[in-house]
Structures are given as C-alpha cells and as structure tokens.
Amino acid sequence: MLWQSSLKFAQIIPMQPHRKSSVKVLSGLMLASILSLPSPGLADENLAGKYYENALVAYQKQDLDAAIIELRNALQQNPNYVAAHILLGKLFLQKKSLSEAEVHLNLANQLGADRSLTVKALAQLYLYQIKYNQLLKEIQPSQFNRQLQPDLHVFRGHAYLQLNQISEALNEYDIAAQIDPSRVDAVIGRANALLRRNDLAGATQAVEKAMAMQPDNPGNWYVKGSIEHVQGDLENAIKDYDKAITLLPDYQDARIARAGVLMDLQQDQRADEDLAYLRKHYPFDPKAAYLHAVLLARNGQQAASIKELEAASDIIVAVKPEYLVQHSQTLMLSGLINYSLQRFDLAAEYLRQYVKSYPGQPGPYKLLASILLNKNEPETVIDLLRPVVASNPNDYRLLFLLGTAYMNVGKHDKANALLEKASAGEDGGENIHAEIGLNRLSMGQETLAIQELEAAIQKNPGNTQAGIPLVAIYIRNGEGQNALRIAQAMHKKQSKNLTLLNLLGTAQVATQNLKQARQSFEQAVELDPTFITGHLNLSKLDVAEKKIDKAKQRLVALNQKFPDNVAVLIELSTVDQAIGNNDSANQWLEKARRIDQKSMPVLLAQMDLNIKTGRTLQALSIGEAAELIDRENPQLLQALARSYLASNNREKALSIYRRMADQARLNVKKLYNVARYQIQAGDYSDAIKTLKKAIVADEKHIPAQIALTEMELYHGKPVFALSRANNLLKAYPQSGFPNRLLGDIAAQDKNFSLAATRYQTAFDLEPDTALLMKLYQSLNQTGQNQKAFDLLAEWTKKHPKDLVPIAALAEELLQQGKLKEAQKHYEFLLTQYPNEAQFLNNLAYIYFSSGDSKASSYAEKAQQLAPEQASSNDTLGWILVNTGKVDEGLHYLRSAHSRESQNPEIRYHIAVALDKLGRKDEAKQELEQALNSNLSFNGIEQAKALSEKLSQ
Incomplete structure (x- = not known):
C-alpha cells in the first residue's frame, strides 16, 4: 500500500510568501471569486474492471476486435479508466487506426498514465504520422x-x-x-x-x-535489398524484398520499396497490388499515395491520379480578401473601427489608402503611425511622419510618435530632441508623460510605463489619463497601497465621478478594506442607480464574503430592472457556477447571447463554461464563430487554444499560440503570457523563441528573464541558462531569484552541494516557502537529512499555517515510522483541506497500518477525489483485497499499475489478488517482475514467500 509524497502538495496549494495576503482581485477593475466544479458521478468500477480483465484475455488470444469491444464497455462504465485507454491506444495502433490510437494514448497521458506504458506506442504513432x-x-x-x-x-x-x-x-x-x-x-x-x-x-x-x-529478421532482408537496389541489381533486390515481406507481410517500407522497383521494371500489376495494400493498411502514408498517383497517371487515369495527389498534399492556402473603399468617410471609419477591434493589419491598409488620398489631415497619420510602431515598423513611421511633422512642428503627438520611431531604430539624439520638445508642450509635459507611459504600456514595457505615468501624476495627481491605468497596473501586481494612493488622489479631485469612485472601491478591496470598498460602491450606485458596474462589484463582494444568496438576490433584482444587460447575465451565470448549478449558468449565458450574438464577453463566458463542463465541441463551435467577429482578440484565441487542447487537437492549439506571439509583436507582457501558455501546453521550443522575443522587447522584464532561464535549463541549452543566471546575479545581487536560478542549474547538474549553497543564499535574502522546499530537498540530497528536518520543523513552528512545509514534515515523520506524529499533522491538514486526496490517502495508510477501521472510508474518499493517482488506487485496492473484495480490489490495483508501472509493490499487490482468484500463472509472472526489479518495497519478504510457494 502506497502513501503519497507531500512534495506534490506544492503543486496543489498556490505557494505564497507567508507575509503576503491571499486575497486576490482580477484586473479590469472588477472583483472575482474562484469557482469550483462538483465531482463527477461515480462509475461502476467493479463492472469496468471485469470488462478490462475480459479484454486482456481476448488480447492474449490476439482477438483484437473482441478486446476493443470489452475495452469500450469498460470505458462506458468509467471514461477515465487509464489502463483501458492505454490498451485501446495500442490496439488501434496495431490496426493502423491512427486518429483513434492518438485519442486514447493522449487521454491516457492526460489522465496520469505512467508514460513508460505509452511512450513506445506514441513514438510509433509519430513515425506513422510523419511527426518526426x-x-x-x-x-x-x-x-x-x-x-x-x-x-x-x-x-x-x-x-x-x-x-x-x-x-x-x-x-x-x-x-x-x-x-x-x-x-x-x-x-x-x-x-x-x-x-x-x-x-x-x-x-x-x-x-x-x-x-x-x-x-530471419525481416529488417535485414529489407536493408540487404536496399543495398542491391542502390547498386542497380533490381532482380536480387526484389527477391530480398520478397523475403522481408514473407517474414512480415505488414512491412510498410519493404512494400513501398518493392512497389518502386516493380514500377521501374514495368511490372505495374504487381506494383499496383503492393500500393493497393499500402493504401488500405497505411492510408496516412503520402509516399504510397504519391507512387499510386504516378502509376495511375502512367496508365492514363488522370482524374484518379489528381485525386491521389490531393490526398498526398497537406497544403492549406489561406487567402485574405482585399476591400476597395472609395468613399473618404467610410475609408476613415473603416480604419477607426478596425483599430478599435485590434484588427491592426486591416486598419493600417485603410489608413494608408486614406492618407494617400487625403494627405492634409494629421489625425490619420497619428493613428497609422501608432499601428506601425506596434507592428515594429519604425523605419516606415519615420518615412511617413517626417514631412507631416515639418508641416505641423508643434503637434506634440506627432513629435512623440516620430521621436519614438527614431528611438526604436537607435537614433537616440534625434529621438531625445523630439521627445523633449513634445514634453515641453501641453502644460509642462503632463499629458506627454501620460502618452509616453501609455505607449510603453501598449508595448508591454511596464516598468518604463510606470515611471512615465508616475511622472504625469506628480505634475497633476488628478490626471485620470495616467492615473486610471496606473491603478490597474498596481492592483494587478499586488501593490494595493500604491493603487489606493493614486485612486484617492483622483477621487479627491472629482468626488462625484462614478468611474473614479468605483476605482477607489476596487483599490480598497486590493488593500483588504472591504468595509470601505462596500461604502464606495454603495455611494456610486446611490449617485446613479443605473450604474451597473457598481452593482456588479457589490455582488462580487457578496460572493467574496460567502453571501451567495445575497449576491443572487441582488443580481436577480438587477436583471429585472435591466433585462437586456449582458454583464448582469454573465455575473448571474458566474454565481450559479459557484454553487455548482451549471445548467442554470448556461441558461443565463444563452439568454445573454440571444440579446447580443456578437458580445465577446458572452461568447468567452460560454466557451469557458463549456470547457469546464467537458463540452469541448460546443466550446469550439462558439469559438470558431467568435473568430469570424474578431480574429485578433487574445482572450478569444486563448479560449480557442484551450478548447483545442481539451479536444486533443494539440497541433491546432500550438498554431494559435504561435499566431498570438506574432500578433504580440514587441509587447513584452503579451509575449510573456503567450510563452506561459506554450509552456503549459508543452511547446517548449516555441516558448523559448517567444521569451527571447520578449527580452528583446524589454530586457528588464524579470519574469521573462526567469522563465527563459528555466526553459533553457530544462528544455533548451543549459549553458545559456547558466550565462543568463550569472548575468542576472551581476545585475540584481541583492535579490534572491538569481541565486535560486543558479541553484536550479546546479541541481540539474546533480551538483546538490552547490545547489544547497545557492538556495541557502537565496533563502537568506528572500525567504519564502518555494525556496524553503528547494533548500530542504537539496539538503536531503546531500545527506544532510537532520538539517533538512530541522529546517522544516523550525519553519513550521514560526509559520504554523504554511501548509506545504507541514505536509513535507508529515511525510518525513511517516518515512521515519513515527505514525502517531505524522497522523497528527495529516489530521490538521485535513481540517484545512478536507477534500485533499493526498492527505486522506496517507491517513488511510496510517490507519490501515495501525488497524484502525477508518482506513477503508478514507481510502475510498481519496480514490474518488484522485482517481488518477497511483497511490490512491493502490491503497484502496490493497485494502479491498485484504478485506475479501478481491475482484474489486484488482481493478484499482490495475489502475495503480497503469500510472506507476515500475513500482514493484503494486505488482506484488496484483500478484496477491491474482493468487486469491486462482490465476496462479499470472500471479507468478507479476511476482517475477516485482522481484527482478532489484528494488526494495514494503512486503518484499512476503512476495518472496509467495513466489516460492507458487513455484512448488
């Protein structure tokens, strides 16, 4: 019976420095609640296990169709049955049903399969799919x-x-x-x-x-035939290919090679037989399709040949329609509309046409220049604006744009002269600082943007152009006091301004002044009862304070007053999701969509709900329709990518992320976010490219620097990671993160002593839970177990609510056999996280070891909460086997093995179950595998005794 490592708990609870608040506020000046979904209904696990065992018997007899039927039956009972997905994937691969094989192998991996059980099948699948x-x-x-x-x-x-x-x-x-x-x-x-x-x-x-x-290996005869083929000895090549195919009729390469030689020898009928076989059994092979096309053309079947060529072709031609608009006002309006929708390429085309036809107006030049700067085309901006600035020498916005363009091409003298002149205008430069700050922000250069926006605020604390985005930045970055400072200053200047009053309330939430925030929102709706945003923020406060019924009542009343307001309907959906009423949540969103079919917030909310509830096809349908409305909306593209990932179309998701990276241009924040998505999707090579682009945009963006260093270390070139980390240490010697990165590099090189030193330095500079755990592990790896234990014990005394190290301490005690002390910590952890499977499983282990009757119920709950974990399946399965429910227990033990196939203890447990069921030969095989692993495990002596008994 396995207990589960508490080191995994760090991935479950967000690790935050103990001194920081856990209250979070979403950007967009609105409050948010964290939603949770109910657990799915329980499957008939016992019946699923019986179907799987039947499938194994059929598979051993090579009755693949019967095995597939039994496995499908098993998955009807339990769609998350990993062992069934693994075997189905392999069976479909054997039958050359690649799409079905891919679905089941990927599902198995997503559900937590031990990758050693799927990796060979996936490798073969990728070869078939030409995904080299x-x-x-x-x-x-x-x-x-x-x-x-x-x-x-x-x-x-x-x-x-x-x-x-x-x-x-x-x-x-x-x-x-x-x-x-x-x-x-x-x-x-x-x-x-x-x-x-x-x-x-x-x-x-x-x-x-x-x-x-x-x-008698067919590969030998194939290569021998290939050598003769190259040497021009076609007759002997045919004989060797014949021998290879006789030994292995399904030999793809040999059949293709033989077909080619037969075509060279004008033996078209025999070649056609090989190609027909290949097209039937390997319909995904373009080489066979191409050869077949050549053969068909040679025999005058042109139409059939073209069809085969099209089948071999994987080219998608995307054609963008061009629009010609003659009317000047329509032309300008088209530019403005597309700019507002962030369709910058279309907007630029319209504006280019406009300034070419109507060159006397500076406004369109400013808009076009902004777009071109965002597209990283500063040279074009310089050519565009030089004559316009000459005609409008005092237009500070034109000066600013031209100065920015010169700065981006490295002509800093010209840039500084233009920017200083721009700053001298407009009331001492207050607005230009705001403009520069907003431009920096649009390029993702947040640190420089903050400097400019703060400069504008210093000149005028009531400057809303600078203040509003600055408050949003500070809230997003967790700097609530700075946000509150600026919000209060703006509100003081305009106390009746509803936007600023709402902004003040949001800043008060960020500083945990919930009572004051409620007063601000209430004051806003008193000033204007139709101020929907204020009402919505009050409902969000209700949810944050666990007053769900009050929030629902408030929103229902609001909906009655404003039945066509989609924001209210979206919030009603969110509240219903919070209480698990997804059907009602969907109905609110359907109503909102009937009101406004093109509302992007509604479409995004629908996609999110469908993804959460497993309706990925519906999410994709909505997303593809929404894409026709706005192809460049980053939130939509991310939702689409999530939908493709959920539907196992990883390649399409990755292509969307690449598109997002292209659209981000040199916006460092956008690039960093795209890189995070790529990392989550496992597209590490593209993530590295995106992060490099982000650092080109802003080398002082620390999160991108850290992420790129980590990516280079684990998925790129470690030597680059070391260079970056050393450079960061020189630039930020008093910060903990460079030493933390150097510790990671040392750990990756298995230089755990150096890693411990680096982590200790980082921990001394900026102690937090994440570094504590890295230091703890490195100390253990260097044999400093007592020091590691003391580190945990000391930290948990000072931080008795920091759950990650408490979980690690509980594990240490469990490893040491101090079950009573470990039990105390796990029972405390369960008071904080009553549905955490890891703690339930480990307590079940402790209770079972001490004969406590609670073991069974804790193990059942752990498995229901975490059916994807080997430990929870093994613990429950072993308890069931030992309490007389052998068939049921074997099913859970199979699930455990499918997730951790190299664990000999699980194999020993399976052997015991098989022995109890009278399947002695299978039990003997499992014991041999367990004992031949040369790994120690709980019950190894009992396993040896059972093996000896079965061998008699």
Whole structure:
C-alpha cells in the first residue's frame, strides 16, 4: 500500500510568501471569486474492471476486435479508466487506426498514465504520422528507465533518418546498441543510415553483422535489398524484398520499396497490388499515395491520379480578401473601427489608402503611425511622419510618435530632441508623460510605463489619463497601497465621478478594506442607480464574503430592472457556477447571447463554461464563430487554444499560440503570457523563441528573464541558462531569484552541494516557502537529512499555517515510522483541506497500518477525489483485497499499475489478488517482475514467500 509524497502538495496549494495576503482581485477593475466544479458521478468500477480483465484475455488470444469491444464497455462504465485507454491506444495502433490510437494514448497521458506504458506506442504513432520533429522533441530516453531506453533511441534514430540527419541517426542507433548489444534493430538502423550516406561498404558490413545475430529478421532482408537496389541489381533486390515481406507481410517500407522497383521494371500489376495494400493498411502514408498517383497517371487515369495527389498534399492556402473603399468617410471609419477591434493589419491598409488620398489631415497619420510602431515598423513611421511633422512642428503627438520611431531604430539624439520638445508642450509635459507611459504600456514595457505615468501624476495627481491605468497596473501586481494612493488622489479631485469612485472601491478591496470598498460602491450606485458596474462589484463582494444568496438576490433584482444587460447575465451565470448549478449558468449565458450574438464577453463566458463542463465541441463551435467577429482578440484565441487542447487537437492549439506571439509583436507582457501558455501546453521550443522575443522587447522584464532561464535549463541549452543566471546575479545581487536560478542549474547538474549553497543564499535574502522546499530537498540530497528536518520543523513552528512545509514534515515523520506524529499533522491538514486526496490517502495508510477501521472510508474518499493517482488506487485496492473484495480490489490495483508501472509493490499487490482468484500463472509472472526489479518495497519478504510457494 502506497502513501503519497507531500512534495506534490506544492503543486496543489498556490505557494505564497507567508507575509503576503491571499486575497486576490482580477484586473479590469472588477472583483472575482474562484469557482469550483462538483465531482463527477461515480462509475461502476467493479463492472469496468471485469470488462478490462475480459479484454486482456481476448488480447492474449490476439482477438483484437473482441478486446476493443470489452475495452469500450469498460470505458462506458468509467471514461477515465487509464489502463483501458492505454490498451485501446495500442490496439488501434496495431490496426493502423491512427486518429483513434492518438485519442486514447493522449487521454491516457492526460489522465496520469505512467508514460513508460505509452511512450513506445506514441513514438510509433509519430513515425506513422510523419511527426518526426515532435517525436524528437517529446520523447527523451533519459526520462525513462534503462530497459526502455534502447527502444526509444531506435525510434529517435528512425526519426532522424527520415529527416536525413544521418550523423544524429547513427548516434541514436549506437547509443541503443551500447545500452543493449543484443539489439539487432539498432544494427539494422545503422546499416540503413550508412546506406543513406552512400557508405555501401559500411552498410554491407552492418547488415552482415545483423544477419549473424538474427538471420530471419525481416529488417535485414529489407536493408540487404536496399543495398542491391542502390547498386542497380533490381532482380536480387526484389527477391530480398520478397523475403522481408514473407517474414512480415505488414512491412510498410519493404512494400513501398518493392512497389518502386516493380514500377521501374514495368511490372505495374504487381506494383499496383503492393500500393493497393499500402493504401488500405497505411492510408496516412503520402509516399504510397504519391507512387499510386504516378502509376495511375502512367496508365492514363488522370482524374484518379489528381485525386491521389490531393490526398498526398497537406497544403492549406489561406487567402485574405482585399476591400476597395472609395468613399473618404467610410475609408476613415473603416480604419477607426478596425483599430478599435485590434484588427491592426486591416486598419493600417485603410489608413494608408486614406492618407494617400487625403494627405492634409494629421489625425490619420497619428493613428497609422501608432499601428506601425506596434507592428515594429519604425523605419516606415519615420518615412511617413517626417514631412507631416515639418508641416505641423508643434503637434506634440506627432513629435512623440516620430521621436519614438527614431528611438526604436537607435537614433537616440534625434529621438531625445523630439521627445523633449513634445514634453515641453501641453502644460509642462503632463499629458506627454501620460502618452509616453501609455505607449510603453501598449508595448508591454511596464516598468518604463510606470515611471512615465508616475511622472504625469506628480505634475497633476488628478490626471485620470495616467492615473486610471496606473491603478490597474498596481492592483494587478499586488501593490494595493500604491493603487489606493493614486485612486484617492483622483477621487479627491472629482468626488462625484462614478468611474473614479468605483476605482477607489476596487483599490480598497486590493488593500483588504472591504468595509470601505462596500461604502464606495454603495455611494456610486446611490449617485446613479443605473450604474451597473457598481452593482456588479457589490455582488462580487457578496460572493467574496460567502453571501451567495445575497449576491443572487441582488443580481436577480438587477436583471429585472435591466433585462437586456449582458454583464448582469454573465455575473448571474458566474454565481450559479459557484454553487455548482451549471445548467442554470448556461441558461443565463444563452439568454445573454440571444440579446447580443456578437458580445465577446458572452461568447468567452460560454466557451469557458463549456470547457469546464467537458463540452469541448460546443466550446469550439462558439469559438470558431467568435473568430469570424474578431480574429485578433487574445482572450478569444486563448479560449480557442484551450478548447483545442481539451479536444486533443494539440497541433491546432500550438498554431494559435504561435499566431498570438506574432500578433504580440514587441509587447513584452503579451509575449510573456503567450510563452506561459506554450509552456503549459508543452511547446517548449516555441516558448523559448517567444521569451527571447520578449527580452528583446524589454530586457528588464524579470519574469521573462526567469522563465527563459528555466526553459533553457530544462528544455533548451543549459549553458545559456547558466550565462543568463550569472548575468542576472551581476545585475540584481541583492535579490534572491538569481541565486535560486543558479541553484536550479546546479541541481540539474546533480551538483546538490552547490545547489544547497545557492538556495541557502537565496533563502537568506528572500525567504519564502518555494525556496524553503528547494533548500530542504537539496539538503536531503546531500545527506544532510537532520538539517533538512530541522529546517522544516523550525519553519513550521514560526509559520504554523504554511501548509506545504507541514505536509513535507508529515511525510518525513511517516518515512521515519513515527505514525502517531505524522497522523497528527495529516489530521490538521485535513481540517484545512478536507477534500485533499493526498492527505486522506496517507491517513488511510496510517490507519490501515495501525488497524484502525477508518482506513477503508478514507481510502475510498481519496480514490474518488484522485482517481488518477497511483497511490490512491493502490491503497484502496490493497485494502479491498485484504478485506475479501478481491475482484474489486484488482481493478484499482490495475489502475495503480497503469500510472506507476515500475513500482514493484503494486505488482506484488496484483500478484496477491491474482493468487486469491486462482490465476496462479499470472500471479507468478507479476511476482517475477516485482522481484527482478532489484528494488526494495514494503512486503518484499512476503512476495518472496509467495513466489516460492507458487513455484512448488
């Protein structure tokens, strides 16, 4: 029975410095509540387990169709049955049903499968799908046990070979052979690679070696035939290909090669037989489709040939329509509308036409220049504005835009002269500081933007142009006091301004002055009862204070007064989601959409609800319709990407993120956010590119610097990470994060002593929970276990509500066998997180070990809350097996194994269950696997005794 590591708890509870408030406020000057969804209904696990065991029996008999039917039945009972998804994925791959294989393998991984059980199937799938780069990016042999590594190196060799990267392919094959010298496929791979390099002697030598190792391996005959093919000995090549296909009728490469030779020999009928076989069994192979097209054309079947060529083609041509608008007012209006909708490319085209036709008006030039700057086209802006500034030498906005363009191309003398002249105008430069700040903000340069906006505020504390965005920035960054300072100053100047009164209330929430915030919002709605935003913020306060009924009553009354206000309907939906009433929540949003079919907030809210409730097709349908309204809305694009990820269309999601990165241009904040999405989706190479672009935009953006360093360390080039971290240490010697990064680099290099030193330095400068846990782990890794234990104990005494280190301390006590002390901590943790499966599981382990009858109920609840975790399935399964419910227990033990296949204790538990069911041979196999792992585990002596008993 497994207990679960508390180190994973750091991923469950957001780790915040103990001194900071946990109250959070969303940007957009509105309050927010965190929603939670109810747990799905319980499946018939026992029946699902029986169907799975039936599938295993059918699979062992190679009755694939029967096995698939049993597995589908199992998934009807439990759609999240990982073991069933794994086996289904492999079966569909065997049947060459690639899309279905991909769905089930990806679902298995998403549901927490042990990747060592799916990685080989995924590698083969990627080869079939011609996703060679994805294979190389995602499948890293070092992440898996040594037994699996040769297979994965061979797969990587095949991918490199298809990419014609011969040296890399040879390296992979050689590594596979070094790990396991008996791997004939590595030798065959090497022969194939040498043949690609035209090293016929080397290829022949490798084939001879492979033949000596395994003369009936079809790969040997295929490569031998390929060598003869290259040498022009087509008759013998055919014979060798025939031999390969006789040994393995499904041999794809051999059939393609034979078809090509047969076509060269004008034996079209035999070639057609091979190609027909390939098109039937490998419909996803473009080479077969292409050869078939050639064969059809050669035989005068032009239409069929074209159809096959189209099947082989994967080219999508996107055509953007061009619009010609002659009327000047319409032309200008089109530019303004598209600019407002952030369709900058279209807006720029309209404005270019406008200034070309009507050059005397400076306004359109300013708008066009702003767009071009945002598109990082400063040279174009300079050419555009120089003659306009000459005609309008005192227009501070034109001066500012031209100065910014010069600054962006490095002509700082000209830039400074223009910007100083712009600052001298407009009442001492107050507005130009605001303009510069807003421009910096639009480019994502937040630190520089804050400086300019603060300069405007110093000149005039009531400057709303600078003050309103500054308050929003400070709230978003958790600097509530700064936000409140500026909001109070603006409100003092305009005490009856509803926007500023609402802004003041939001700043008061950010500083946890909820009573004052309520007074501000109430004052706003007293001044104007139709001020919807004030009412909505009052309802959000109600939700934040757990007064859900009051919030609902307030919103229902508001809806009666303003039945067509979609913001009220969206908030009603949010409140219903908070109490788990998703059907009612959806009805509110449907009503809102009937009122305004093009409302982006409504469409986004609908997409979010559909994604949360698993209705991904509906979310995609809404998102694709919304995209026709606004292709460049970043919130929509993110929602679309989430929908594609939820529907297992990862490639489409990643393409959207790339699009978002392109649209962000040099806006560092936008680029950083896109990079975060790419990281979450596992697209590390593109995330690195995006973060590099972000740092080009603003090298002082610390989150991007940190993220890029981490990405280079774990998914890029570690030497770059080290260089970046050292540069950051020079630039920020009194901050903790450079030493933390250097500690991460040392830990990655397994230099745990240096890591501990770096983490200790960082911890001394800026102690927080995250660094505490890194320091704790590095101390353990250097054998300083007592110091690590003392570190946790001391921290938890000073911070008795910091749950992550308490969970780690509980685990330490559990490892030491101090069950009563560990029990005390876990019981406390459960008072804070009563539905945390990890704590329930570990308590079930403790209770079971001490004979406490509560063990079963705690294990059941843990498994219901975390069916994806091996530990919770193993604990429940083992308890059931030991309490007479063997069939039911075996199902949970299978689920545990599918998530942690290398754990010998789980295999031992499965063996006990199989033995109790009379399946002695299977039990013996499981015990052999467990004991041959050479790993120690709880129950190892009992496992040896059972193995000896079964061997008699």
